[in-house]
Amino acid sequence: MIEVKNITKVYKTGDVENKVLKNISFSISKGEFVAIIGPSGSGKSTLMHILGFLDTPTSGQYFFEGKDVSHLSDDELAEIRKKKIGFVFQAFNLLPRATVLRNAMLPLVYANISKSKREEVAKSSLLSVGLEEKHFYHLSNQLSGGEMQRVAIARALVNNPTIIFADEPTGNLDTKTGELIMETFRKLNEQGRTIILITHEKYIAENAKRKISLKDGEIVEDIINRH
Amino acid sequence: MLITDLFEETYFAISANKTRSGLTILGIVIGIGSVIAMISIGQGATGSIETSIQSMGSNLITVMPGFQRTFTQVAAGRGSAQTLTIEDAEAITKEVPFVQAVAPELSRRYQVVAKGKNTNTQVVGTTASYPSVRNIEIDQGSFISEQNVRSQSKVAVLGPTTRDDLFGEGIIPIGETIRINGMNFKVIGVTKAKGGTGFGSQDDMIFIPITTAQRFLAGADYVSTISVQAESSQLMAQVQTGITNLLLQRHNIANPEMADFSVLNQQDILGAASSITNTMTILLAAIAGISLIVGGIGIMNMMMTTVTERTREIGLRKAIGAKRLDISLQFLAEAVMLTFLGGAIGILLGSGLAYGITFFTDMATKISLFSIILAFSVSAIIGIVFGYWPAQKAAQLNPIEALRYE
Secondary structure (H helix, E strand, O other), rough: OEEEEEEEEEEOOOOOOEEEEEEEEEEEEOOOEEEEOOOOOOHHHHHHHOOOOOOOOOEEEOOOOOOOOOOOOOHHHHHHHHEEEEEOOOOOOOOOOOOOHHHHHHHHHHOOOHHHHHHHHHHHHHHHOOHHHOOOEHHHOOOOHHHHHHHHHHHOOOOOOOEEEEOOOOOOOOOHHHHHHHHHHHHHHOOEEEEEEEEHHHHHHHOOOEEEEEEEEEEEEEEEOOE | OOOHHHHHHHHHHHHHOOOHHHHHHHHHHHHHHHHHHHHHHHHHHHHHHHHHOOOOOEEEEEEEEEEEEOOOOOOOOOOOOOOOOOOHHHHHHHHHHHHHHOOOOOEEEEEEEOOEEEEEEEEEEEOOOOHHHHHEEEEOOOOOOHHHHHHOOEEEEEEEEHHHHOOOOOOOOOOOOEEEOOEEEEEEEEEEEEEEOOOOOOOEEEEEEHHHHHHHHHHEEEEEEEEEEEEEHHHHHHHHHHHHHHHHHOOOOOOOHHEEEEEEEHHHHHHHHHHHHHHHHHHHHHHHHHHHHHHHHHHHHHHHHHHHHOHHHHHHHOOOOOOOOHHHHHHHHHHHHHHHHHHHHHHHHHHHHHHHHHHHOOOOOOOOHHHHHHHHHHHHHHHHHHHHHHHHHHOOOOHHHHHHHH
8 A cells, every 4th residue: 555665855954965764665555553663863753754745755756555646746745634644643733722522523624524424423433532422522621641642543533544643642641541542543453444653662662563663764674563 | 625614713713812812803993993983074074065065056156256357457356346237147047058047146244233133244135036046945934026126125034043143033023124234124034044154154144135235235236146057967067158158248358368257166166175075084094094004914913923823733734634725714714804803893983983973073974885895895905915924824834844843
């Protein structure tokens, strides 16, 4: 489903060139649960941004569902993100003064779906990540960290994405809550969702089925986790 | 993004920070409010001046004496000529086409006495056609008749203000005697009050037959003004030319520049007065417009702050698939909504202000649909103009950097 060939990303600051990604090649098939792991500065976030259509590579090719998507305009990227991608961020990024339900519905606002349909989809999505119905009309900033991240996962699911990207989803949570969130991701994967997890913590990466380790912009290890 | 979503998002964003939105709106409210109030004051003034000119008579052309030049080109003062006569007035009636009615008059101020009270007022010698030419109606008794004019009767018709001065309010003076310049006149009527003061007031006057005025008061047979009513406003220019040519011919003047009379078209007076008040209206509105621009800058300032504050939100919206247009529309809608709210409240405030001015002072105001439409479109334009830059700034944010923004 995803195939990248010799991808590089270069950031230029004045005359200084900074090669963040160097000739990355790999592929991910449908239904995989992949952890991209590496220390800070390894280029894992940049790789996620490219894979998640938030950025484009400097050179190399990116095939998504068989199509070359290496060089698209901002609006074309937005269109793919809207239809195919779900994001879960470390800082949750919920709208603070909006209700849980409103937050979960947000991606559907840009997808031209009728209001009643939106509510229905968002509610079932919230229930599927284990959020109780009594929280639906609470303001999102009144929730605990674990609940907030569940809302964010539900939000990532509402447009029925092909891939879910989780960028350090447990980074702002305590260990126990982090465990519960990872369990949620495992369950989603069991239901057939493709998940790409970005983390710098080895024990979080253990939750995934496959582990790609990055160091200084290169893949140093690509192994299948044994559970 | 559906239009209803745009409204909902906008409402949500504005109501999230009520105090700040309210203060920003206040700038627009004051701007639009003062524009509405100023325009209504200006248009009210235009209206009352027009009414007072119109009340002198409709489709009115006035012939007035001009310079009387001698062979040495020495001109006496304007209006000093004594060459207009009743015969001129009669000739205008007979020979100029499209003339409805003609009323010559000879007026001068005299001391008037009745029952020991006295006043100094304008005594107008005129004919029976005067009321129709100058829009005057009779309240009590009757106006001067043609018979009165022919027989040089010593009869007088009083204006309501003069009646109040000489006899007191509410008294019917018909049959009473007044003394003008030492001569007895019998009161035969009182005209209806027309309102207005100063320029164009016809309430403080005494009307007598023109022949009587010429013979007993002035002792000469000229007239001081000839009022001519044209059949319609479209024919006024034609009538004006007709009168000029006829009088030039009758007075044996070859060069129109040397005319010993001037013909004033009411439309010209109206035009001159309107252009003065219009200039005043524009001036007032321009001053108020400056405060509107200041209000607009307030909107821009708030939108800039909002965009910075909501950088992460913008990043998130972009990450979940919002396009540039979606983002810029959202912020533009916010700015336009703010100015529109301000505009609506401003219109209410401005109208209230105009109403208050009319209520507490005697100044006339007029709130026109034009000024309301103007205010609304100006506020929408201000929203678009001052919201455009912040909206573009928001739309062009890089989603990765926006999501990282602290």
